[in-house]
Amino acid sequence: MxxxxxxxxxxxxxxxxxxxxxxxxxxxxxxxxxxxxxxxxxxxxxxxxxxxxxxxxxxxxxxxxxxxxxxxxxxxxxxxxxxxxxxxxxxxxxxxxxxxxxxxxxxxxxxxxxxxxxxxxxxxxxxxxxxxxxxxxxxxxxxxxxxxxxxxxxxxxxxxxxxxxxxxxxxxxxxxTVAAERDLQAFGRQTRPIHKLLEYASNIYVPGVTGNSEGTLRLLRQLDIQLKKDGRWRRWIDLSSGERRKIISALMQRCLSYGIAPQKVQRLVGEVYTLLGEAEGTALRDASEFSTLLNATARYGFEDIGVEVCLGDRAESYTKAYELLLMHRENLVKGINFVKQTGVTRLSNLQYFHAGDQIRDTIVGIVAGMCKSVAGIDGRLPIIGLANAEDGVKASARGTQELVERRLNLAKAMSEAAISVGGAGGGHDIAAGATVPYGREEEFLVFLNKLIGEQVS
Ligand SMILES: [Mn+2]
CATH class of the missing domain: 3.90.1640.30 (inorganic pyrophosphatase (n-terminal core))
Structure with a gap:
């Protein structure tokens, strides 16, 4: 040090x-x-x-x-x-x-x-x-x-x-400047209505809640949580600590009763970070929302706006960045709906969807990562999302912690499979990306399937 x-x-x-x-x-x-x-x-x-x-x-x-x-x-x-x-x-x-x-x-x-x-x-x-x-x-x-x-x-x-x-x-x-606490590990604590926060929380799959708006509303009713106050949606930050604890323990109970491993269930809760210099109820007050807002500017070609926000512009640049964040979220929901409608194709060691022009290549990886809750997706297999890009077909792969413990290395597999069809790839063991030439996707996926099988065997 x-x-x-x-x-x-x-x-x-x-x-x-x-x-x-x-x-x-x-x-x-x-x-x-x-x-x-x-x-x-x-x-x-x-x-x-x-x-x-x-x-x-x-x-x-x-x-x-x-x-x-x-x-x-x-x-x-x-x-x-x-x-x-x-x-x-x-x-x-x-x-x-x-x-x-x-x-x-x-x-x-x-x-x-x-x-x-x-x-x-x-x-x-x-x-x-x-x-x-x-x-x-x-x-x-x-x-x-x-x-x-x-x-x-x-x-x-x-x-x-x-x-x-x-x-x-x-x-x-x-x-x-920052306060850390242990809390529900979900996106949108400062800005999202509670039921939306729970429905879209994607770090662990909660049966009957994740991706299920009716189920989420039912659970909140059972717990006697008021959704609105003075005509406005209540957000996570509006709840009392007692209400938060009640929801968290209900989510945990639900997971455990479906046989989800306790170590996994614990991941519902983790450290969250509040930026004390930022106004309450804004996307900048929470580190995870702030970083997603920056990502949103970057993914749609407005990275200069993201830099301006970091430099302190809370007027024009923040307004524009927040619009991009809303659009980004909407595109993610559309992307997930696309996967819900078309489903995935399963090979022995992976599953994939090809979105063509329906999902932007810059967000197809995030969509793939969020699809765990979609019906028909096998949470135990890596998922690969493909989308057309300027220079070929972009492939984004997301694995699981369990598979990484069994030696899954997506960076290596994606790179090797892409090179074999004249493309290139890389990344991390649990998440990786590649670009492959148009028309070579099938070949790429078959070889990738084989490589992943060898890694985790
Ligand atoms: Mn970095």
Whole structure:
């Protein structure tokens, strides 16, 4: 830890010497939060900046950066260390992805270099935060570090933040920027009517509730929970702690009575994070909703709006971002309905649906992940969603924790299967993506099925 902080100081000192920098970051919630966080710190130092958000750091993207004297890479960069020295700029990298290659000149901050795991212990935003914090008096930026970690789902595996993330959280709690508590792990605590929150909660499948609006309303009636107060839908934050406990224990009972394993049922509850500086009842007050809002801007090509929100715009940019969030949710519901109507095709070791042009390639993976509750989906098999994209067919795969424990590695399987048909893929063990040429989907799926079978046998 001491060495990680020492490196953060070195990077911060290099940054402090610049008059103007180009901030290059990744187009997802963690990437946007990282960029916003760094820029807010730069504002205080009176260092000028431009921001560029990119999908990936390939040679073409790097070529377009050649005019800058100093570049800060956040939430990316560690995968392209070989290319840094030829940029002719001072390169400062705050990333948490697996480093590859070597650079003689770059200032490189990455948890992997110091024995931490970038998938669980520290996010891109957390890494950027350590750097900005080394400049002193930037502790108020810790809320964005938590938003980024939650955006990368770093709190999910163990039901709370751990590693360096946890130290940042403790600091944020001490400074009263974030409050953490154990609560129902469901999206929309600040903004959604309770019955919608429960119906669409997708981290674990609750029989008769998940994806079932009538069943959800029936349960809430049985528990004597008022849905409305003064003519307005009550949200999770409007409930008393007694009401919350009553609902949570009813959901748990329901799962247990259907034979769902207790360890799994426990995942209904986990750490949730409230941003104390944000107004109550807004999507920014909850770290998970904030990160989804950022993702919504990124997935529809409005990443600049997401950065503006991180920089503090609560007027025009927030309004636009919230509209995008609503549209994003609506598209997800439409996507799930598509899968409900068409169903999935089952092979021996996977199930898939092909949405063609009916679901955007940028959200087909989220839809696949949310489909667990759809009738006819086997919760034990990985699910692959396919959708047409500009450069081929996008395939997104989602596995389960149980299969990963049995050695499922979707990143490897998707990459190998895609390469065999002239495409490319990668990602994580539990969630991965690939792009395959049009017309080669069948072949790809058959080979993927075989590879997954070998992994989990
Ligand atoms: Mn990240």
């Amino acid at each position: 001491e060495r990680l902080l020492e490196r953060a100081r070195e990077c911060a000192e290099a940054l402090q010497k610049q008059d103007e920098v180009l901030v290059v970051s990744h187009v997802d919630a963690d990437g946007l939060a990282s960029a916003g966080l760094v820029c807010r710190g730069l504002d205080k130092l009176n260092i000028g900046y431009r921001v560029r958000i990119v999908k990936q750091l390939d040679v073409a993207a790097l070529g377009a950066l050649s005019d800058a004297d100093a570049i800060v890479f956040t939430d990316l960069g560690s995968g392209h260390l070989d290319l840094m020295d030829s940029l002719g700029a001072t390169c400062i990298i705050a990333d948490h992805h697996q480093p590859t290659g070597r650079s003689k000149t770059a200032f490189h901050l990455n948890p992997h270099l110091f024995g931490f795991n970038g998938a669980t212990d520290l996010s891109g935003s957390g890494t950027a935060y350590l750097m900005m914090r080394a400049l002193g008096s930037n502790e108020e930026l810790s809320d964005l570090a938590i938003v980024g970690a939650v955006g990368d789902l770093q709190h999910i595996r163990e039901g709370g933040l751990r590693g360096v993330n946890k130290l940042i959280l403790q600091e944020a709690e001490k400074n009263r």
